[in-house]
Amino acid sequence: MSPSYLACRGICLRIPLCLDATFFGNAARFINHRCCDGILVDVLVTIESPDRHYYHVAFFTSRAVKPMEELTWDYRIDFDDDTHPIEAFKCLCGSPFCRRAASSKKRKKRGRK
Template identity: 70%
Template sequence: MLQVFLTDRHKGWGLRTLQDLPKGSFVCEYVGEILTNTELYERNMQSSGSERHTYPVTLDADWGSERILRDEEALCLDATFCGNVARFINHRCFDANLIDIPVEIETPDRHYYHLAFFTTRDVSASEELTWDYGIDFSDHDHPIKAFHCCCGSEFCRDVK
């Protein structure tokens, strides 16, 4: 059982478990609209201020391939307008208690992309669920600037 809760003034809303979860437990799936990186960038540029906050997760549209994907090919899941409780999972550098496992499901007419979260260690009831978003905080050339990290990890990548 999961609960959305107000963490603190820096991180805002978060997600926690209400029961103990052993290592390797399935927690939830990340749900959102499937967009190309180009579509996500255009959506962000049309938004302003607090509306600019999005909930995207990058999907590799060509898993298992060694080729580099262009932004008009690479896919992401955006939970800004259509999502579930997974969009409240906060970031934590390196020592997060969740890992995302991408799953591609192929049907006769299309590919469906799913992202499942599993625990990386035993998680206690009432403990906040966290996940390493994989953000490169030193990439100053990226068109969308990274947020200021408030994860609190001793291994935080955004320490100045």
């Protein structure tokens, strides 16, 4: 989550907050990304203890979800960011608002992959 996204929610971090379920996590690690129109929206919840802040991400949906329907969430990846040390996956979300597809069109125009 970018600092600007967090700042507009009144949370001040100097570095982006990254969720990485490589070693620890729960069933949420199976949620795939979908640009813009994913089913789930997230709310960042701050839990304070005397010595630390913990961030929890709570997921909500604004409509009924059918049994076996895929849950998707917008990871907010900037597919145009060539400066990031880790290359983002090639998005296959199929959304009409797919940022990777839009980014690919721009890249082709600029003569890049």
